[in-house]
Amino acid sequence: MIDRSCPGAIEPILEILDGKWTLLLLLELFDGTKRFGELRRKLHPISPKTLTDRLRLLEDKGIVTRTLYPGVPLHVEYELTERGQRLQPIFAAMWAWVQENGVCPGKEAENISPEEAGSL
Template identity: 45%
Template sequence: MLKTKNLPQCPVETTLMLIGDKWKVLILRDLLSGTKRFGELKKSVGNISQKVLTSQLRNMEKNGLIYRTVYAEVPPRVEYNLTKLGLSLKPILDVMKDWGENYQSQMCNN
């Protein structure tokens, strides 16, 4: 997890640092519905490379937003879930969804 001394002073900047790119927000969106495996995330997130998805998931795990469970099976099975901290972002994503729908509605009606 990040140390407090490494965080920006501005809380908005902190939030952007943690979820401020397209892929992280889409990963969060898809994990809100529950546990996902890597392949499911890759398919649902969209046009993301395996390398980028792996990097984003590792970063989000390091920052305490998600956790992964590795099952000792052959082949190995890995599942991803939101932590309590990750789940606490749901209201933010809900507002982003509402705003996007409103924007789409206004722009399509003009």
């Protein structure tokens, strides 16, 4: 389980998972390769600055790769590395916890009024 003799050892992962958008961003990437604009839309209203900041950090930590495709218009794809894929169990554990203890916002959204629904 958890090795209590080396408490500082979780720090590398704290650096990776830290930041307002990081977990949501990683969730998107678990779903597969994504382009910059696509991530921006799915994580709306994230700012482009914050998105690049996060992606650069994850790149530095070896969690994602950035691939530029020249051509018109150019585009860029972000993809999880092997190392990044291995983060999935952490999310699965979070997910399991939420199932048992949290609430899924979607469930309550089922009975929103038509007017509210229209504005989405």
